[in-house]
Amino acid sequence: xxxxxxxxxxxxxxxxxxxxxxxxxxxxxxxxxxxxxxxxxxxxxxxxxxxxxxxxxxxxxxxxxxxxxxxxxxxxxxxxxxxxxxxxxxxxxxxxxxxxxxxxxxxxxxxxxxxxxxxxxxxxxxxxxxxxxxxxxxxxxxxxxxxxxxxxxxxxxxxxxxxxxxxxxxxxxxxxxxxxxxxxxxxxxxxxxxxxxxxxxxxxxxxxxxxxxxxxxxxxxxxxxxxxxxxxxxxxxxxxxxxxxxxxxxxxxxxxxxxxx
Amino acid sequence: xxxxxxxxxxxxxxxxxxxxxxxxxxxxxxxxxxxxxxxxxxxxxxxxxxxxxxxxxxxxxxxxxxxxxxxxxxxxxxxxxxxxxxxxxxxxxxxxxxxxxxxxxxxxxxxxxxxxxxxxxxxxxxxxxxxxxxxxxxxxxxxxxxxxxxxxxxxxxxxxxxxxxxxxxxxxxxxxxxxxxxxxxxxxxxxxxxxxxxxxxxxxxxxxxxxxxxxxxxxxxxxxxxxxxxxxxxxxxxxxxxxxxxxxxxxxxxxxxxxxxxxxxxxxxxxxxxxxxxxxxxxxxxxxxxxxxxxxxxxxxxxxxxxxxxxxxxxxxxxxxxxxxxxxxxxxxxxxxxxxxxxxxxxxxxxxxxxxxxxxxxxxxxxxxxxxxxxxxxxxxxxx
Numbered sequence: 168x169x170x171x172x173x174x175x176x177x178x179x180x181x182x183x184x185x186x187x188x189x190x191x192x193x194x195x196x197x198x199x200x201x202x203x204x205x206x207x208x209x210x211x212x213x214x215x216x217x218x219x220x221x222x223x224x225x226x227x228x229x230x231x232x233x234x235x236x237x238x239x240x241x242x243x244x245x246x247x248x249x250x251x252x253x254x255x256x257x258x259x260x261x262x263x264x265x266x267x268x269x270x271x272x273x274x275x276x277x278x279x280x281x282x283x284x285x286x287x288x289x290x291x292x293x294x295x296x297x298x299x300x301x302x303x304x305x306x307x308x309x310x311x312x313x314x315x316x317x318x319x320x321x322x323x324x325x326x327x328x329x330x331x332x333x334x335x336x337x338x339x340x341x342x343x344x345x346x347x348x349x350x351x352x353x354x355x356x357x358x359x360x361x362x363x364x365x366x367x368x369x370x371x372x373x374x375x376x377x378x379x380x381x382x383x384x385x386x387x388x389x390x391x392x393x394x395x396x397x398x399x400x401x402x403x404x405x406x407x408x409x410x411x412x413x414x415x416x417x418x419x420x421x422x423x424x425x426x427x428x
Numbered sequence: 429x430x431x432x433x434x435x436x437x438x439x440x441x442x443x444x445x446x447x448x449x450x451x452x453x454x455x456x457x458x459x460x461x462x463x464x465x466x467x468x469x470x471x472x473x474x475x476x477x478x479x480x481x482x483x484x485x486x487x488x489x490x491x492x493x494x495x496x497x498x499x500x501x502x503x504x505x506x507x508x509x510x511x512x513x514x515x516x517x518x519x520x521x522x523x524x525x526x527x528x529x530x531x532x533x534x535x536x537x538x539x540x541x542x543x544x545x546x547x548x549x550x551x552x553x554x555x556x557x558x559x560x561x562x563x564x565x566x567x568x569x570x571x572x573x574x575x576x577x578x579x580x581x582x583x584x585x586x587x588x589x590x591x592x593x594x595x596x597x598x599x600x601x602x603x604x605x606x607x608x609x610x611x612x613x614x615x616x617x618x619x620x621x622x623x624x625x626x627x628x629x630x631x632x633x634x635x636x637x638x639x640x641x642x643x644x645x646x647x648x649x650x651x652x653x654x655x656x657x658x659x660x661x662x663x664x665x666x667x668x669x670x671x672x673x674x675x676x677x678x679x680x681x682x683x684x685x686x687x688x689x690x691x692x693x694x695x696x697x698x699x700x701x702x703x704x705x706x707x708x709x710x711x712x713x714x715x716x717x718x719x720x721x722x723x724x725x726x727x728x729x730x731x732x733x734x735x736x737x738x739x740x741x742x743x744x745x746x747x748x749x750x751x752x753x754x755x756x757x758x759x760x761x762x763x764x765x766x767x768x769x770x771x772x773x774x775x776x777x778x779x780x781x782x783x784x785x786x787x788x789x790x791x792x793x794x795x796x797x798x799x800x801x802x803x804x805x806x807x808x809x810x811x812x
Contacts, residue, residue: 245537298581305579367531374526374533380578382511384528 197265200258204251213269215318217334218248222269227315227425235263246316277319277419279412284420287413291405299424306364306380307402308334308348314424322421326409329400350399351375353385354392364401446577447509447558449605453671462508465555465600470734471668492530497521505555505600507563514558514577516600519551520567522575534580536573544569545591548616554666554812555600557608559628564608566597572610572626584631588612594619599664604676604707607634611663615681615699615727621661623678623703625710635710639663639680639698647697655692660684661699665729665812670745673762675704675713677734677747681727687795695720700728702749704764714764719753720786723794724777726752726808739767752808753777757785773809777802 202211208218215221228243229235236259242250254262288294294303297310313322325332333346353361353375363377373393375383378401387393409417447463455461455468459476467473480488496502500518507514512533513525523535546568556565562583563575570591574583588610589595594617601610608626615621621639626632639661641647648656660683667678680703683689683696700719703712718728732747739746739758747761754775758768766785779788793802 298576298579298583301574301583305576305581309579309581311582366533367526369529369531372526372529372531374529374531376578382526382533382578384511384526384531 193261193264194268196258197261197263197268200254200262201265205262208247210318213266214320216321217317217332219316220318221266224270226266227312232263232267235266236260239263277415277422279415279417279419281416281419281423283412284416284418284423287409287417288420291409291417296402304380306376306378310421310424312425314422317421319418319422323414323418326404326414326417327406328404329402330398330404333400346397348401350396350401352392352394352396353383353390355385356389356391358391365395446561448560449603452559452603460508461510462506463558464507465505465557465602465666466668466731469604469669469671471666471731472733472735473731494525494530494532497535501550501552503552503554503598507556507558509558512577514556514563516553516555516565518553519546520553520565520569522556522563522565522573522580524563524577524580536575536580536582538567538569538571538573538585540567540569541591544596545594545617546596547594547614548662549598549613549664552598553600554598557601557603559603559608562628564601564603564610564628566599566601566610568596568598570595570597570612572597572601572608572624572631574608574628574631586626586631586633588624589619589622593617600666602666602669602676603628604669604671607707609667609676609678611665611667611678613662613664613681615660615662615684616686618658618660618684619662620657620659621663621680621699623663623676623705623710625707635708637703637705637710637712639701639703641697650695650697652691652693658684659692659696659699660686662727662729664727665731668732668734668747669707670734670761673745674707675761676707676710677732677761678703678705679728679730679732679749681729682722682725686725687723689721689723689794692721696722700726700753702728702732702747702759702764704747704761716757716759716764716766716785718749718751718755718757718785718787719789721789722753724753724802724808725806726804728752729812730810731812734761750810752804752810753787754804754809755781755787759785771809774803775809 208216209221210216213221229238239259239262242248296304296307298305299310321332333348349365351365361375361377361383363375366374366376371387373385452463455463496517498518504516511527513527516522520540521535521537524533526533551568556563561577563577566572570588571585572588573585576583588597594614595612596614598613599611601608606628608628611623623637625634627634640656640659651659660681662681663678665679667676669676680699680701683692683699698715700722701715701717704714705712719726728751730749730751732749734747737746745761746758748758750756754771754773755769756772759766769781769785777790777793781787793800
């Protein structure tokens with residue numbers, strides 16, 4: 168019934184404004200598809216979130232419409248963008264039209280100064296655990312192209328409340344579908360305690376990196392205790408340390424990191 | 429306070445080197461690890477471990493299995509250190525596995541262009557090198573990539589040369605003190621071969637040694653006309669290193685075109701040769717050409733094995749190689765002097781070697797349109 172009236176509405180619209188409404192209709196159709204299948208990661212109206220915001224003129228994986236069509240059709244599996252389902256050419260076209268229209272609606276509000284943000288990054292010790300362009304420690308996620316993969320709001324939250332933004336695994340492995348960097352506490356049968364982040368896990372074993380970046384591999388049968396500290400992060404929260412314009416600047420800097428093309 | 433503690437630990441970590449150069453140089457003292465392509469710098473590929481022996485080898489059972497993600501030919505020599513096994517998967521993926529379970533810890537696949545040129549071999553990779561906290565590997569689009577050993581994150585990524593000219597990398601790099609040495613494939617597409625050394629920290633090229641001389645270089649007269657410009661001489665199998673003599677030993681591939689020698693009269697230096705090069709400058713200290721003017725595609729890209737031996741009552745530092753041309757060679761590794769050579773498989777292409785190890789090649793064994801029966805076959809007595 169709903170479907171029927173939707174179809175009727177489209178026909179009426181086409182009838183009313185044959186030329187320009189064709190575009191509007193395409194946008195509407197694309198928007199419906201986008202809301203159902205894309206907005207969970209890319210945000211309502213493409214504002215971004217766990218996935219990059221799409222309301223910008225240049226999309227790093229989709230410089231032109233054929234490329235955007237291919238991304239929607241095939242996904243970017245090693246970046247966490249799934250191939251959602253098989254689309255018709257008409258659906259693909261509608262989504263492309265809709266996504267392209269987003270950059271005209273809203274500009275992303277990144278108010279900070281990215282040079283100052285780089286200085287905040289440097290003096291806050293971020294590089295002891297994060298790598299940008301090959302420099303830094305490797306305990307935490309790489310940030311070289313983080314601006315292309317995460318929207319500014321997500322980055323802001325990751326700084327003030329890291330535990331709320333643990334990334335889901337995007338690689339085919341390890342950790343497919345897991346929260347990456349999940350803190351775990353392990354106590355072996357002989358009383359040894361290891362705290363770290365989960366690297367990989369199956370039914371019988373778990374692999375952990377500790378804060379010193381040492382790797383451990385355990386058989387679960389050898390463990391007295393295995394706590395997965397869901398809702399926590401090994402990254403300290405910077406809520407009280409980076410705020411105000413410093414936070415804006417840092418978000419601006421991270422958002423500018425588009426990675427090597 | 430908590431943050432301060434974490435930062436301190438991270439700072440301490442950066443000073444901690446997982447596989448420093450000294451550990452590779454002393455690889456024989458740590459038989460539980462395998463920290464360079466051929467086990468040690470002498471490339472002896474001998475494990476001192478004795479848990480598996482002739483009596484119990486029939487009872488081996490799989491402990492874990494790791495499924496490669498892409499179909500293809502697996503030629504990787506795993507590197508093992510500190511509970512982690514580092515492998516490459518075809519064509520150009522590096523992966524770290526937990527040694528106890530086979531579970532992947534990280535994997536990295538660079539973007540390989542659709543139009544990548546790979547001619548002369550399947551799209552394979554023979555493994556990584558490790559130095560300090562970094563893992564190094566080459567790709568089929570001719571890049572050398574450094575990855576953080578703990579996380580697989582890229583430290584640097586440099587183009588060794590232009591894949592559009594036919595250059596690509598299949599061999600495992602060799603890590604020596606502060607340098608990463610890497611060779612190239614592509615003699616079948618008429619590359620002009622070379623061996624490169626890169627600064628391990630920055631990825632900056634330190635030296636390049638051409639395996640085929642250029643205009644005005646010694647040896648260019650061994651090529652007819654301008655045939656040296658596309659002379660081949662690839663460097664696709666990892667060589668060996670003598671830390672005391674400070675020399676790198678590396679075998680070179682076939683001249684190009686390989687079976688058709690019309691354009692390249694002469695010995696075609698330094699193809700099908702062993703080169704001894706200064707580790708700091710890449711300067712060729714000596715060369716020995718096993719197959720002058722090769723027409724059988726017998727690359728000298730076998731592993732050069734270094735050891736000391738008594739030769740005619742004198743202790744000598746030697747290098748040996750089971751060459752693809754069917755002969756086994758022993759050379760003085762300080763001077764390149766030929767000490768011994770004998771066929772180890774049936775061969776019909778020479779009437780033997782002269783006193784300096786040069787073959788009396790039989791030209792009736794050369795390829796002909798109607799076909800020539802010759803031993804060894806195309807892949808030689810030993811391939812890599």
